[in-house]
Amino acid sequence: MWYYSRVNREKLYAWPLVIGIGVIFILSNIIWLVPFMRDVEQSAERYQAEIAYRVALRADFFLEKKLREMGALALDILEVGADKKKADAMIVKFLARHADFVSVNLIPAVSSDGEYSVSSIMQDNGKKIIRIVAPLPYTNVSLNAVVTVGDIIISLAEERVGTSGRLYAIDALGNIVFHEYEGVTRIKSDSRAFMSIDGGTGTYVNEAGERVLGASVFAPSIGWTVVAESPLTEAWANKYNAITLAVVLMAMGLVFVVILIVSFKKIMTIAMREKALHKAKSEYISLLAHQLRTPLTGTKWNIKTLLDGDWGPLNVKQKRFLTRGYETNEQMIRLVNDLLSITRMENGTYDFHPIKTDITALLTHVVDTFRDEARRVDVRLVLKKPRTKKRIPLIVLDAEKIEMAINNLIDNAIRYNKRGGMVEVSIAREVHVVRITVADTGVGIPAREKAHIFSPFFRADNVLKMQVQGFGLGLHIAHNIVEKHRGTITFVTKENEGTAFTITLPLR
Amino acid sequence: MAKVVLVIEDDIYMRDVLVAKLTKEGFTVFEAIDGSVGLDMTAQKKPDLVVLDIILPIMNGFDYLEAKAKVSAIANIPVIILSNLGQREDVERGMKLGAKDYLVKAHFTPNDLMVKVRSCIG
Numbered sequence: 001m002w003y004y005s006r007v008n009r010e011k012l013y014a015w016p017l018v019i020g021i022g023v024i025f026i027l028s029n030i031i032w033l034v035p036f037m038r039d040v041e042q043s044a045e046r047y048q049a050e051i052a053y054r055v056a057l058r059a060d061f062f063l064e065k066k067l068r069e070m071g072a073l074a075l076d077i078l079e080v081g082a083d084k085k086k087a088d089a090m091i092v093k094f095l096a097r098h099a100d101f102v103s104v105n106l107i108p109a110v111s112s113d114g115e116y117s118v119s120s121i122m123q124d125n126g127k128k129i130i131r132i133v134a135p136l137p138y139t140n141v142s143l144n145a146v147v148t149v150g151d152i153i154i155s156l157a158e159e160r161v162g163t164s165g166r167l168y169a170i171d172a173l174g175n176i177v178f179h180e181y182e183g184v185t186r187i188k189s190d191s192r193a194f195m196s197i198d199g200g201t202g203t204y205v206n207e208a209g210e211r212v213l214g215a216s217v218f219a220p221s222i223g224w225t226v227v228a229e230s231p232l233t234e235a236w237a238n239k240y241n242a243i244t245l246a247v248v249l250m251a252m253g254l255v256f257v258v259i260l261i262v263s264f265k266k267i268m269t270i271a272m273r274e275k276a277l278h279k280a281k282s283e284y285i286s287l288l289a290h291q292l293r294t295p296l297t298g299t300k301w302n303i304k305t306l307l308d309g310d311w312g313p314l315n316v317k318q319k320r321f322l323t324r325g326y327e328t329n330e331q332m333i334r335l336v337n338d339l340l341s342i343t344r345m346e347n348g349t350y351d352f353h354p355i356k357t358d359i360t361a362l363l364t365h366v367v368d369t370f371r372d373e374a375r376r377v378d379v380r381l382v383l384k385k386p387r388t389k390k391r392i393p394l395i396v397l398d399a400e401k402i403e404m405a406i407n408n409l410i411d412n413a414i415r416y417n418k419r420g421g422m423v424e425v426s427i428a429r430e431v432h433v434v435r436i437t438v439a440d441t442g443v444g445i446p447a448r449e450k451a452h453i454f455s456p457f458f459r460a461d462n463v464l465k466m467q468v469q470g471f472g473l474g475l476h477i478a479h480n481i482v483e484k485h486r487g488t489i490t491f492v493t494k495e496n497e498g499t500a501f502t503i504t505l506p507l508r
Numbered sequence: 509m510a511k512v513v514l515v516i517e518d519d520i521y522m523r524d525v526l527v528a529k530l531t532k533e534g535f536t537v538f539e540a541i542d543g544s545v546g547l548d549m550t551a552q553k554k555p556d557l558v559v560l561d562i563i564l565p566i567m568n569g570f571d572y573l574e575a576k577a578k579v580s581a582i583a584n585i586p587v588i589i590l591s592n593l594g595q596r597e598d599v600e601r602g603m604k605l606g607a608k609d610y611l612v613k614a615h616f617t618p619n620d621l622m623v624k625v626r627s628c629i630g
Contacts, residue, residue, distance in 0.1 A: 282595075286593055286595055286598070287563075289592065289593070289594065290563050290591075290592045290593055293592040293613065293614045294519055294522075294592055295521075296614060297522065297592060297613040297614045298519060298521030298522050298525070299521075300614065300617070301521075301522060301525045301526075301613070301617070301618055302521060302525050304617045304618055304619075305525055305528070305529055305618050308617075308618065308619060310528075310529060310532055310618075333614045333615075336614075337614075351596070353596060400596070
């Protein structure tokens, strides 16, 4: 049940998490995208406005040049005064020198402020013309010139606006000065709200039905409005690319997050399964221990009551054979305990519970439990504690497991000893470790078999010959326990003289 | 008057030797083969001590301890757990549920139990 509620909780959190992260991705992309798009738009507007400005400037230069030329003619005419014949001759010469002037004549002054005027675009025999009227100073006449603008228009229209943009100009009345589209004579003013005497930019649908960006500049001298127009797909290409990039990034980010969450869910599922399996293994081994020990315990307790004389005295032989039965049963119990320990170690269910422990007290307790046994087999058991008054500090270790390890060493030292032999257990503090030594005067380990001494179920040949009961698991278990405590277990031995096992455990 | 001990143990060999040993030692002994019968008998007989196994049919030893603690009339009756479940967490659980002691059967003898029983109820 706990497993399923955990999975459902994950389902509950998973989608809001995806949505939350998705929102973050979108917002983080918007943060750079929005100003970038604005920059692109402004950049396109500036680019087109610059082109329109250049063209407007050239148009004004054209007019100003014509005005200067007319000014020079005016001065010449003024010099001849009232002589009309001379004035006409000058005009003829002027027209011969200036091909784009169609005609020039003198007319009564039309402007009271002394300023020139320029007409809108007109057509004259298929040519586009403008009329320029410039007053002669200090007189009441004006020069009236008709100028063709065909060449200047062609020159202006050659300016390029991007790859597929276009340029056009209109006069004050909205008449087309020049336009790339043939047949377009007038521009819809309602869609050109941005065009003003101060210039401007705007987007609109042009006569070809395209959605475009237009930038307009007013040429004040000639009175034309020049517009540089470009399809939005070209003008804002970078903007669209950026949007595409942002969408791709967001999509990639979302895909990544979804993969992350799916992987996380899988990992969690595997981890939970492993945990459940670990728990099941642990419970299985506990039950196995119980089932194996139950008949052995029944036998042990029944025989012990007989040996204790609870049901009457026993004769010597009854006692002897019952004692053997009891001891054999005890061995089986020890074997079951050792097998269970090894099974737990191999399955990773051999849990360690380290706590601060007085290792000296622990060692003393273990040695005391062997005193009766040692006496029984005529082995002298000695415990040597540090001579210095300085106590060995508390060490963090699993007391139960370390006790088992030391227990196994002392048990072996007594069991594989000679009658009248000795087992010396000592403990000493060094700089970084505590050293526990169990030294015996037993049978030792043959040199050729030293390498296998910590292998499970290994028993040396000389020990097998002794016909002493054992299963070869004690040292394997001790070795495993000490290693788990980041300690070491080593030995020195000489066959027929004895063995000394040394455990070192780190002080920290 | 002899002290009364209730033995709750499903294994017949263990139960017989426990009952026999306790009787020999002068206790009045009752027996139950599962936790549920054990709980009923605890309520009926109100023993001075319960010797309790853990792995039991119908109601295990831990559940027995939890149920016993809820009945005020029998909550304070001392319990010695005698089980072959010997893992640290089992011992901790048993002591946490109010047992006075926890003995792993395979590691103790009948006389060891008697020492514990006498220290509990005299």
